[in-house]
Structure formats: C-alpha cells, structure tokens
Amino acid sequence: MRFLKKLGNFLISKKFWINFLLILIVWVGIIWGTMSYFNSYARLGEAIAVPNLIGNKAPDIPALLTNKDLKYEIIDSIYNPNLVEGTIIFQKPIATDSSGLKVKSGRTIQVRVSKRTRLVTVPVVVSKSQRFAEAMLTTKGLRTRIEYVASNEDQGSVIDQEYKGQPIRKDQRLPINSVIELTVGKKATNEAMIRVPKLKGLTIKEAQDRLNGIEGVRLFAVYNNCITQADSTQAKINKQTPVAMDSSKVPKGSTITVFAAPEQ
Secondary structure, three states: OHHHHHHHHHHOOHHHHHHHHHHHHHHHHHHHHHHHHHHHHHOOOOOEEOOOOOOOEHHHHHHHOOOOOOEEEEEEEEEOOOOOOOEEEEEEOOOHHHHOOEEOOOOEEEEEEEEOOOEEEOOOOOOOEHHHHHHHHHHOOOEEEEEEEEOOOOEOEEEEEEEOOEEOOOOOEEEOOOEEEEEEEEOOOOOOOEEOOOOOOOEHHHHHHHHHOOOOEEEEEEEOOOOOHHHHHHOEEEEEEOOOOOOOEEOOOEEEEEEEEOOO
16 A cells, blocks of 8 residues: 555656656657658658650750759760760669659669770781781771782781881770771782772662672671661661772772661
C-alpha cells in the first residue's frame, strides 16, 4: 500500500510531468526530424519525366534539360564515322517515353556520344611488298597514295613511307582514314602508268562501270553496315585506297580497294 501511495504521489507530481513532457518533446523532435530527413533525401512525391536525348547533339543537352532539374554526364565517346561528331547514341536512364519510369530531381543522366576520329598505330611497311603493305595499312583503317620510283633492286617493294611529307616513326599513331604516302620501287620501263580514278560518291556498280573503261585496274569492294541486298546495291563509296590525287598513278594490274556504306 505504501508503494502504491508513493507511486500515485509521483505520477501526479510536478517533477514527473516536467520530465514526461521533456521526454515527449525530445521523441517528437527525433521522429519529426527523421521523417523530414528521409522525405528530403528520397524526395517523396517527385516524379520528373526523362527526355529522349538519343539522336541529339551533345551541345544541345542543356537546352533539352531546361526546367527539368536534371544533370548530365558524358561518360564515353564511341567511334562511328557515319554520325555527326557529338551525336548522342546512348543514355541512362532511358527516356520515360520508352521505359515509363520517372526520376527524382537532381538525377544525373549518363550519355555516350559519337566521334568520327580515333587513333590507330601505323605499321612500318618499309621493305614489304606493295600489296602486303597496302593490305596491312587498309586493315588498320588507313589509306595509301603510291609514288613509283625507278629501282632495279627494290622492284615492287616499299622504299619509304611518310605522312604529310614526314617519315613515319615507330609506333606512331594517326587518325583513322589518314593517307600514308608510299614510295615503291619499279623497274624502269616504257609502260604507261594509269591515273587513279576518283570513285567516291559512286555505287559499286557505277565504280565497276567506270573501271571497265580503264584497262588493267581491278576493283575490290568492302561493304560496311550493309544488311540487305538493297543496302549493298544502294551503298555509296565513302573512301578508297589508293586515293585519287593529281600524282596518284598505278601500273596495270593494280587493285583499287573501295569502302561503301548506305547513305544516312
């Protein structure tokens, strides 16, 4: 009885109610602060539609994200000679129109863009046969311009290779599609050299028709991004090797390699 009486007196005492109110205020403050933090962190109720950036240019991204409270980051660039430099080819997260999903404000959209150039290591082809040298350079995505000089010792072999008049260094890297100037030895004869025809912009059939009027020159075609027969038929030549320049001449029996792709 004495314990219950003391307990009753404590429960109605001023000291108990002061402590009780202080504890209640602290707990309410903790719960309110925690809920406010998580609501702010999770941004409950926010839902921003992600725009479709693919196909647009990287400099246009800020305008596309205007009033969206979204950020962006270019994480990589992928070589694609068929696209304008800086074209967006990938984004994460994907557009709301495709996924149906929305994001919170402040989200960063990661994008990959296209580039039209990439560096490749130039193989040293001095002392190699002309055909082997051209094959090695073509495999690397490089083109050639041939200059023949009289030589009884290095007939058909590469005597020198240069880029824009400068010797090629070992392990030198150059942009893909660069023109490598090859000096090839040729036995001095009265045989006429054949000027390299310009085939860029033609279909393969048009190029073959043009070469039919040039004796002793063969055509080798490489198709890029051609999936159907129609793609191959309509594909236009976008580069060739040896290149067609004022000083580009080849002997009879030479092969011109062309690269064709469907027009974008």
